[in-house]
Amino acid sequence: MKRKRKFFVADKAPLLGGSKMCHEGVGGGFQCAGYHKPTPGPSEEGSIIALVPPTTTCHKRLHSFATRHILALTTAILLSAGAQALPNFILINTDDQGYADTGAYGAKDFETPHLDQMAREGIRFTNFYCPANACSPSRAALMTGSYPVRVGIPHVLGPSKSRPDKPAVGLNPDEITIAEVLKTKGYATACVGKWHLGDIPKFLPTNQGFDSFFGLPYSNDMWPKHPTAKHFPDLPLMEGTKVLEVNPDMNQLTTRYTERALSFIQNNAKRPCFLYLAHSMPHVPLGVSDKFRGKSKQGMYGDVIMEIDWSVGEIIRTLKELGIDDNTMIIFTSDNGPWLSYGDHAGSALPLREGKGTTWDGGHRVPCIVRWPGQIPAGQVSDAMVANFDFLPTIATRASAAAPSDRIIDGKDLWPILRGESNVTPHDVFFFYRGPQLVAVRRGPWKLHLPHPYRSLDGEGGTGGTPVKYIQRKTPQALYNLDDDIGEKNDLLALHPDIVAELQTRISNFKETMKQEARPTGEV
């Protein structure tokens, strides 16, 4: 058994059938005749009427019998309702989809009708951050509710086969993922799509709380067909810990992932389930099925996003058909900003500055839409500063599950904001890392950058799936007011020395405490 399990209080009162409900002691003195049938679960409703009646005709005893069995019936119904009330969670995380890359966030030349509908029926965040500007660390934060540096994943992970002389690295199995939190409540869990938190069995989703895994262990460009790097091994498409095939057809990935996602939802319609659907798209190399090829005015990138949008629509349609739409929270977001060096095969973060791989907002701020009919009021737009690591505590609370309490979790429960009861950020500050280096912080509208190099483009990005080379630029220490200057253009450092000093102190303090608190990377 994995060591981490001990940190949870065992759920000793299962909601579904199996425990016996004897009423001896309720009301006192009466021997319940025959009611030792296991308490029915939701799928057994009605069986509770098959009680064996008492043999006595004593009025007092009859009354006592009736009272006790009304109590029993009430308890069973409550338990049943409680079990059914455990919500489903569908967490859709796309790859490198930029802040502007859905209709509701200003996309041009392609449409995302299902995502736009999802936003109209739920809440859309305009200050939603990834705690990293690249794949692995962003996913580490999402899965653990913690800053990537805290869980030892500050960098993008490559295939372990590419570095056979070094230890395999991944998210430490001692970390507790959203899936593991939900497992304590009996959830069915599936990871479909890109994992990117370690590619050997010890680090794969099936050892991090997921019942199943279908997808890629890392990025889809880490393969022999990479346009510039030639050292990558064959790219495995995996089922659990087994390789199904190598170098899969990119054009079919979104469709195949969606089919798996729908099957999982259908197969688990009668029990609480958690689906983590991590699309490989729109990370390069782009791929799109014939259903959407040539459908957008923007080119292949637009086609790809339209297919992801279709996938969202299929999921919501399926939930409605199964009658579980109003018991399901769907989250749609991306892991970091657009990979701008790929030009026409990259998205857009406009009006934000720069993109993936930088600590400008274009690298970290992404779309996020959350929908749960009847629970999350429709039509909300929130500018509260929130982050992907908030979903672990948010989901845990909604599932009546315990978030890890033996370790620091950076995320906060977003439920008051999702409910529309508050629009106050739960984060006094939010930190921006460049790999393992803390180089920027935001507090309220103020974002302070420490001096650091960053990658940028000198002119246009690439075309047709081939990137141009980045150039290196440097920012001096700089202060921006994001409320007035979303594009981080007007440096106000000289005007606000007090704010600068305060933010510098925040960075220094967090760096120091993190040195003591950071937990180990997984290594084999």
Ligand SMILES: [Ca+2]
């Ligand atoms: Ca990414």
